Amino acid sequence: MDNLFAAVDDYFIEKLVENDPIFDQILVNNQKHQLPPHDVSPSQGKFLYLLAKIKGAKRILEIGTLGGYSTLWFAKALDHDGKVVSLEFDKKHAEVAKENLALAGVADKATILIGAASDSLEKMVTSPEPAFDLIFIDADKENNSVYLKYALQLACPGTIIIGDNVVRDGAVIDPNSADGRVIGVRSFVDDLSDCPTLTSTAIETVGVKGYDGFTISIVEK
Ligand code: SAM
Numbered sequence: 001m002d003n004l005f006a007a008v009d010d011y012f013i014e015k016l017v018e019n020d021p022i023f024d025q026i027l028v029n030n031q032k033h034q035l036p037p038h039d040v041s042p043s044q045g046k047f048l049y050l051l052a053k054i055k056g057a058k059r060i061l062e063i064g065t066l067g068g069y070s071t072l073w074f075a076k077a078l079d080h081d082g083k084v085v086s087l088e089f090d091k092k093h094a095e096v097a098k099e100n101l102a103l104a105g106v107a108d109k110a111t112i113l114i115g116a117a118s119d120s121l122e123k124m125v126t127s128p129e130p131a132f133d134l135i136f137i138d139a140d141k142e143n144n145s146v147y148l149k150y151a152l153q154l155a156c157p158g159t160i161i162i163g164d165n166v167v168r169d170g171a172v173i174d175p176n177s178a179d180g181r182v183i184g185v186r187s188f189v190d191d192l193s194d195c196p197t198l199t200s201t202a203i204e205t206v207g208v209k210g211y212d213g214f215t216i217s218i219v220e221k
Contacts, residue, residue, distance in 0.1 A: 002210065009043055009207030017042045023072065026100045030067035033096045039069035040138075040164065041209045048136065048162070052077035055160055057133035062086040063117045063147050064139030064164075068097030068110070074136070075106035084110045085124075085132075087117040087139070118143060121150035131156035137188075138164040141181035144188035152197070152219070159219040163188055167204050167213035189215065197221055 023042065030039065040048065052060060052074055058081065060074045065088035074084045088094040094114045101110045113120040117139050135151045137144060144163060151161050166172060166189065171182045192200040192215060200217035 002206075005206035005211075006208045009041065013042045013208075017046045022104045023069065025103065026067060026069050026072060029100055029103075030069070030096060033067070033092065035067050035093060035096060039066055040073075041207055043207060044205070044209070044214075045070055045073040049073040049077045051160060051162070052134055055133055055158075057160075058082045059130065059132045059134075060084040061132040061135045061151070061154060063121075063135070063137045063151075064088065065097045065112055066093050068100045068112070070136065070138065071097060071110055071112075072101060072104050072106060074134075075101065075104070075109045078109055082109060085129075086110060086112050087120045088112055088114055089116055089139070118146050118150070121147070121154070125150060125153045129154060132159060134160045134162070136162045136164065140184075141165060141188075142184040144184045145191050148188055148191050148195075152195070155219045157219055157221050161198070161215075161217040161219070163192075163215040163217075165212050166202055166215050167211060169211050192217055 048070060062071055062074060062084060065071055065086040071084055071086045088097065091114055094112050097112055101107050132154050135155060137147045166185045168182055168185065171177055171179060172185055174182060177183060192198055197220055198217045199220055200215055202213055202215045204213040
């Protein structure tokens with residue numbers, strides 16, 4: 001079944017996902033620098049792009065940059081005065097991402113903050129940073145609840161919050177999992193469920209990246 005899911009994903013990618021060679025170039029560059037292949041898929045990247053467009057987002061916060069593949073999808077969705085701020089712990093990942101975003105001609109729209117995301121978020125909250133229209137949580141899943149706490153402080157009514165990789169091949173439903181990422185995601189889902197100002201759902205996904213999924217929430221007030 002996995003092969004079929006991947007083949008169908010490939011079909012839709014070929015038909016519907018913009019064939020801008022820069023996206024492939026970025027993935028090749030990431031591989032050249034031996035970054036882990038943990039970028040969102042092309043269909044998922046296009047989905048994030050569409051969400052940002054539908055929202056009319058001007059300010060986007062991404063937690064977890066890697067080589068900047070999803071950052072580029074967000075940057076492409078922004079008008080000339082839009083901004084994506086992306087947080088990355090690993091210096092090498094951040095350097096490759098900067099190189100990629102410059103190559104794509106969107107360096108002026110993207111700021112990468114290097115360091116532990118929780119430190120960058122704390123600074124952003126105390127600055128204080130203006131609210132973001134869309135927040136994408138895609139870093140170390142163990143800290144998802146911490147990131148959600150900060151995301152809520154950096155949001156305003158109408159902000160969209162997305163949490164990636166929440167299904168983890170179905171492991172999310174195991175309450176006895178010893179995997180810190182599963183524990184982190186389950187705690188995050190509990191927090192989404194308990195948060196009175198958020199309306200949320202989760203969508204399972206299959207395709208070239210296997211069986212996973214994301215949560216999507218809107219800040220109501
Ligand atoms: N959003 C990227 C994309 O789709 O192209 C993929 C991000 S990848 C799944 C997760 C990234 O989060 C990695 O580059 C990793 O180094 C980074 N990361 C892990 N722990 C972090 C932390 N505590 N603070 C900031 N970034 C972290």
